[in-house]
Amino acid sequence: MSSVTLRDISVAFDGVPALADVSLSIEEGEFFTLVGPSGCGKTTTLRTVAGFESPDTGSVSIGGENVVGLPPEDRNVGIVFQNYALFPHMSVRENVAYGLRYRDPPGEVSTEQRVAELLDLVDMAGMGDRDPEALSGGQQQRIALARALAPGPDVLLLDEPLSALDARLRERLRVVIRDLQQDLGITTIYVTHDQAEALAISDRVAVIADGRVEQVGPPEAIYREPATRFVAEFVGDNNLFGGVVVSADPPRVGLDPGSDDAPGTTIPVDGVSGVGREVTLSIRPESVSIVGDAERQSTDLAGSITLQATVSTVEFMGDAYRVHCEWRGRELLAKIDADEPPSGAVTLSFDREDVTLLEEP
Amino acid sequence: MRTARWVERAALPAGFLATLVTLLGVFYYPVGTVLSESVREAGRFTLDPLLAVLTDPFYTGVAHHLFADPLGVPAGLLEWITAGFPPIAFGLFGFTAYQAALSTAASVLLGLPGAYVLARYEFRGRRTLRSLTIVPFVLPSIMVAVGFLAMFGRTGLLNDLLSVAGLGPVELTFTLQLIVLAHAFYNAPLVTRLVATAWESVDRRQVETARAMGASRLGAFRDVVLPALLPALLTASLLTFVFTFMSFPIVLALGGLDLATVEVWIYARVQALDLSEAATLATLETVLSLALTYLYLRYEARQRSASGAGQPLPRKSLAIGWDTLRSPVRLAIAGYGVVVAVVFVGPLLSLLIESVTTPDGTFTTAYYEFLLARQTSTAVGTTKPLPAIVNSLVYGAGTLLLAVPMGVVVAVVATRGGRGSRLAEALLTAPLAVSGIVVGLGLLQTFVFGTVLFGYRITAAGPVAIVFAHAAAAYPFVTRNVAPALGGLDSRFRDAARSLGASRLRALVEIELPLVATAVLAGAAFAFAISIGEFDSTVLLAEGVDSYTMPVALERYVGNRSLGPNLGPATAMGTVLLFITSLSFVAIDRLGGRWEP
Numbered sequence: 001m002s003s004v005t006l007r008d009i010s011v012a013f014d015g016v017p018a019l020a021d022v023s024l025s026i027e028e029g030e031f032f033t034l035v036g037p038s039g040c041g042k043t044t045t046l047r048t049v050a051g052f053e054s055p056d057t058g059s060v061s062i063g064g065e066n067v068v069g070l071p072p073e074d075r076n077v078g079i080v081f082q083n084y085a086l087f088p089h090m091s092v093r094e095n096v097a098y099g100l101r102y103r104d105p106p107g108e109v110s111t112e113q114r115v116a117e118l119l120d121l122v123d124m125a126g127m128g129d130r131d132p133e134a135l136s137g138g139q140q141q142r143i144a145l146a147r148a149l150a151p152g153p154d155v156l157l158l159d160e161p162l163s164a165l166d167a168r169l170r171e172r173l174r175v176v177i178r179d180l181q182q183d184l185g186i187t188t189i190y191v192t193h194d195q196a197e198a199l200a201i202s203d204r205v206a207v208i209a210d211g212r213v214e215q216v217g218p219p220e221a222i223y224r225e226p227a228t229r230f231v232a233e234f235v236g237d238n239n240l241f242g243g244v245v246v247s248a249d250p251p252r253v254g255l256d257p258g259s260d261d262a263p264g265t266t267i268p269v270d271g272v273s274g275v276g277r278e279v280t281l282s283i284r285p286e287s288v289s290i291v292g293d294a295e296r297q298s299t300d301l302a303g304s305i306t307l308q309a310t311v312s313t314v315e316f317m318g319d320a321y322r323v324h325c326e327w328r329g330r331e332l333l334a335k336i337d338a339d340e341p342p343s344g345a346v347t348l349s350f351d352r353e354d355v356t357l358l359e360e361p
Numbered sequence: 362m363r364t365a366r367w368v369e370r371a372a373l374p375a376g377f378l379a380t381l382v383t384l385l386g387v388f389y390y391p392v393g394t395v396l397s398e399s400v401r402e403a404g405r406f407t408l409d410p411l412l413a414v415l416t417d418p419f420y421t422g423v424a425h426h427l428f429a430d431p432l433g434v435p436a437g438l439l440e441w442i443t444a445g446f447p448p449i450a451f452g453l454f455g456f457t458a459y460q461a462a463l464s465t466a467a468s469v470l471l472g473l474p475g476a477y478v479l480a481r482y483e484f485r486g487r488r489t490l491r492s493l494t495i496v497p498f499v500l501p502s503i504m505v506a507v508g509f510l511a512m513f514g515r516t517g518l519l520n521d522l523l524s525v526a527g528l529g530p531v532e533l534t535f536t537l538q539l540i541v542l543a544h545a546f547y548n549a550p551l552v553t554r555l556v557a558t559a560w561e562s563v564d565r566r567q568v569e570t571a572r573a574m575g576a577s578r579l580g581a582f583r584d585v586v587l588p589a590l591l592p593a594l595l596t597a598s599l600l601t602f603v604f605t606f607m608s609f610p611i612v613l614a615l616g617g618l619d620l621a622t623v624e625v626w627i628y629a630r631v632q633a634l635d636l637s638e639a640a641t642l643a644t645l646e647t648v649l650s651l652a653l654t655y656l657y658l659r660y661e662a663r664q665r666s667a668s669g670a671g672q673p674l675p676r677k678s679l680a681i682g683w684d685t686l687r688s689p690v691r692l693a694i695a696g697y698g699v700v701v702a703v704v705f706v707g708p709l710l711s712l713l714i715e716s717v718t719t720p721d722g723t724f725t726t727a728y729y730e731f732l733l734a735r736q737t738s739t740a741v742g743t744t745k746p747l748p749a750i751v752n753s754l755v756y757g758a759g760t761l762l763l764a765v766p767m768g769v770v771v772a773v774v775a776t777r778g779g780r781g782s783r784l785a786e787a788l789l790t791a792p793l794a795v796s797g798i799v800v801g802l803g804l805l806q807t808f809v810f811g812t813v814l815f816g817y818r819i820t821a822a823g824p825v826a827i828v829f830a831h832a833a834a835a836y837p838f839v840t841r842n843v844a845p846a847l848g849g850l851d852s853r854f855r856d857a858a859r860s861l862g863a864s865r866l867r868a869l870v871e872i873e874l875p876l877v878a879t880a881v882l883a884g885a886a887f888a889f890a891i892s893i894g895e896f897d898s899t900v901l902l903a904e905g906v907d908s909y910t911m912p913v914a915l916e917r918y919v920g921n922r923s924l925g926p927n928l929g930p931a932t933a934m935g936t937v938l939l940f941i942t943s944l945s946f947v948a949i950d951r952l953g954g955r956w957e958p
Contacts, residue, residue, distance in 0.1 A: 050860055071370075072859040073867075079860040085853035089875045102862025144857075151861065 002063030002154040002187055003028045004049060009058035011044055011211075018044045019055070019211045026189060027203075031181050033190040035198035036208035037234065042191045045208070046157050049189060051075050063154055073102065078148030082160040084140045086132035092119075092143050093128035099151040106152030118146040121180070138169050145180070156181070156188045162197065174201050195235045199223060207231045229358050232282040237322075239288070239332050240358075241281045248273045253281065256328055265328075267305050268352050280358040287354035288334035290323065290346045306349045307332070314341040369864040376770040383767060384788060387829035391803025392647070392795055398637065398806065399644040410641040420642075422452030454645070457606060457622040460537060464544035464605035465598050471545045471704065472552025472597070474697045476590075479553065480560035482694070484679035491557070494550035499887065499946050500939075501894030502547070503912045506614035507919060507935045508708030509543045510534065510928055511715040517928075518711040521718075535617055543611045546704055548601040552594070559593035560586070565674045586674075592660075599657040603650055607796040610896045610912070614919060624897075627798050631901060636806065643799040654794035658786075712939060716932035728929035732937075735930075746934060748907060749914035753893050753941070756828050756910060760892035763832035765885050768839020773869065775840065776848040789837045797897025800830050805901055823908040830898040835888035842884035846877035882948075890945035893938075911938045 004026040011019040019041045026032045034042040047053045049060060051072035060067050067075050078099075086095050096115045105114035119125045122142035132140060141161060148156060161177070162170040178201040181188045192198050198205050199219040207214040207222060207230070215227040226232035232240060243253040246264075251272045255265045272279060291306065309325035309332055321341055323334045325348060334348060399410055414420050416429040426434055441447065451459065479491055497505075512518050513533040520530045533539045563586050571581040609624045616622075618629060623646045630639035685691050719725045732746040775785035792800075804826040850873060858868040874881065896912040903909040909917070915938060918931040 047856075050856070052856055052859075071864070072856070073862045073864050075860075077860055079857060081853045081857065083851065083853065085851060085857040087854060087858075087872055087876075098858065098863075099861030102867075147857075147861070157860075 004155055004187060004189065005061045006045070006049070007059045009045070009048060009055045009060065011048060011053055011055050017211055019048070022211070022213055024206055024213065024216065026187060028187055029185045031178065031188045031190065031201060031203045033192060033198040033202035033205045034208055035192055035195050035205055038193055040208045041211040042208045043159055046159055046189060046191050049155070050077050050079050050157055076103070076151070076154045077157055078151070078153035079157040079159065080144045080148050080161045082163045084144035086140055086143055088133055091128065092124070092130045092132055095132060095143060096147045096150050098147060103151035105150065114150055118150050122146045137165050138173060141165065141173060145177070149184070154187065156186050158188065158190045160191055160193070170197070177201065199235070207234060209234070225356055226282060226358065229280050232356070232358055237285045237333055237335070239283045239285060243279055243281060245272045245275050245277045245279060248275055253279060267355070269355055269357055270352070271357055282356045282358060283350055283354055285322065285333040285335035288332065288348050288350045290334060290336055290342050291349045304349050304351050306347050308345065309348050310345055311343050316341070369866045372866045373773065376766070377774050380767045380770045383763070384833065387804070388792065388800065388833040391807045392799055394807050395640045395799055395803040396644045396647065399641040410637060411644065414641050414645060418450065418452060420453045422450040422455045424452070424455070453621065453623055453626055460540060460622060461602050461606040463537070463541045464548065465601045467541050467545040468548035468552050468601045469594070469598060472549035473556060475549065475553035475701070476556035476560060478694055478697070479557040481674065481676060482679040483676035494554045496946055497547045497550050499890035499894065499942055501896060501912045501942060503610040503614060503896045503915050504712070504894070504935045504938050505546060505708060506543060506611050507915060507928060507931050508712040509539060509615060511932050512708045512711035513539055514928065518714060535615070535619055537620060540612055540615050540620060542704065543615055544605045544608060546708065548604060551601060552597040555593045555597040556590055559590050561673045563589045563674055565672050568674065596657065596660065599653065599660065603653045603657065603794070606653070607646070607650055609796065609798060610916070614916065624796055624798055627802070628901070631802060639802060643802055647795055647799055650794045650796070654790060658790060709939065712932050712935045715928060716936045728933035731930045732933055744909060744914045744917045746914060746937070749909055749911045750937065752908055753910040756824070756831055757889045757892040759828035760831040760835050760888055761885055763828065764836040764888040765839055765881065767832065768836040768884055768888070769843055769881060771836065772840045772843035772847055775844045789840055792833055792837055797830070797834065797895065798901065800833060801898025801901035804830055804898065809902065823902050827899055827902045827908060830902065831892040831895050834895060835891040838887035838891055839884035842880045842887060843877060846880035847873060850876055886945050886948040890942055893942055893945065
């Protein structure tokens, strides 16, 4: 088990930058997830750790040793791909044993024992003689995991390992992977485009966009305190407001300029400064509630902010309603638990603590 | 352990380097020698030989004025126009281009309906028919020429049948028509194959969209299908033109010197030991074919993107019971089927029939006995069948030993992308653009006659030079089979193996090559077939020595009239050759071989 450190990694393909100054530090035994939209550079980051891409600048170290320039076969990493890449001309057993041709299994065990151990670990004992193509997607996934783990790698790299599976199996297998990782205590880097998956299984998450790291932190922090507009929009549903700081003491942000007849709407936001500065605020839909009808004015009562809005569309989600509302030409999303779908004019309310100030406008 | 790793890492670049050096030695150096000979006289650079050819009306016809007296061209043109456009001669080069153009037109005419039938109709044997379209590539062209003689020649099957019906003999031997027809035999299947592939890649939803927006059937065809077919048709036409421009055994056997093309004339010059004029002609021919090939590559590169994952157009049933007879299109297809049978099956069938029948139509084994007699003959210079067979097989095996590793290495480099793959592409295309005669001539002038390289005198015996020439011609077929298979292989197989500790070489040997084994074998079968059928360079290199192969023996038997005015011995030898090449084809087909240029 080893820590992994990337320092100022830049990678370009044919002059087009894929990664720009990416620095990440992954702790020993940590389950670390890279999440972002397709083409953001998360897979390139993983491939750089594995040694399939060589960075133009920067350093990669595994267990404190700089591995830049070391070919993949000389880095002790295990990798699982989205399509599993099981060798079709070999049996399940031969697949799992393949890495043991080149690396001794950890502990004083024979290749056969190690293979049996691993098949047992992924709950596939007795399947050794099968043809990998005869297995289901989920089974292939387990074999790929067993194959990657057999030589006792320092780091486990998982490149969208669940993307080829259907939703239910995906949710079940991610728990299997998480449990396995916990039992082995192996440093794991997991790549996914599915932010819900990232939040569900990781110790820490790095959100990547356009070849840059947007934010690194535990899932809760990523969700609750998005550092950038991108993170706020990419991770979960969110409402974003552009506004202007109207006063620093008390700190208030104006959401619309208002007119001569009606004063603009302003709300209190902790920590803003610099009057006249443009800021972006975010509020999660589940933090927005719909209260009984009230006067058509926004007020702040006991720390809670209310806005008068009109319901435009309602989606029934099973456990909740997603309510799309319109407020002064802007769309606002509320996720509410109710017996009946709301309609018409409503009052939206949320706590000032739930409003997050994003660093960039 | 460290050393082993180092060796493994160096193995692939070393293999590519070895391939480059081999190609340099057996292809570029000999061909380059031919080209440089033509612009050198007594060690000095000169354009005189080239100009001598270009200004000779025999070679360039009316175009010789362009080189001899360029300033007089406008006046000459005016004179020609005022004289009322009298007929003009185009010379050897003009005739070569003319027959290539006719052959291309005939190939398109014969091949296009086939593409339509294969792409748009469903019938029993469609897949077999489709895979049969690669057969011409493995049929030795001298054998096909003999097949055409056996069918259309003076004593051929056609005249035998006509005389039974009481009709006079038709004389087609040494006519341009027969050459063009034989060229169509080779290249129409190429047109069929390329155009059918393009037709099948048309997404039916595009056609349906066009129809839904109001296009008629014809309109949808014009707007959606035709634009997809034209590039393939043009590609096939360009290739056919290049191939038929350089065609040799067909023209030699069916036309002789009366209908000589540049290629045949080069051969005649070599036989007359006029090597310098041969080299000059070879240079001009190579420049022309390289230019055409460059055109083809430029064009092909632009249209490569159109690979559809869409749904192909649905196929109609070809046979629809008695209604088939009421469908004009289906009746026309049936008529086309008859033409195809005559052109494609006829010559091969005639070869078999003529090898066991006398000119008056009775069964005979005399021709096979003749072959046996030749075998036991003690006369010097006798062309014996058994050595020809043994030589062919030995050269075939030698070609495999050289061409398969070379082809695989080039395929690996070609699929890697980047500068190496462009180099590999260029390396692959060159043998396509240089005729076998030129390669043979080059090898003759360098290794066979002896050459001094880096202070060492190097001489290679005829057989070695023949294997070199065959390998240079055959390795692109290995690459063309292996590269798409390797390229289609998920790169993550390799990545997975490497992250598990395998070196690049190990991953190739243990994972990638086993997964493309059938493609390697198909490429090998192709290479073997190419070697067995190769005539152009072999006929030069086997001159006067006992290293003749089956195709060369066949050509010598064509000229042998000791059993009377018939093709008997040649057809018997041709049948033996047909049998052996059929085995190669069966191997290729079983292994799913492909040849998409």
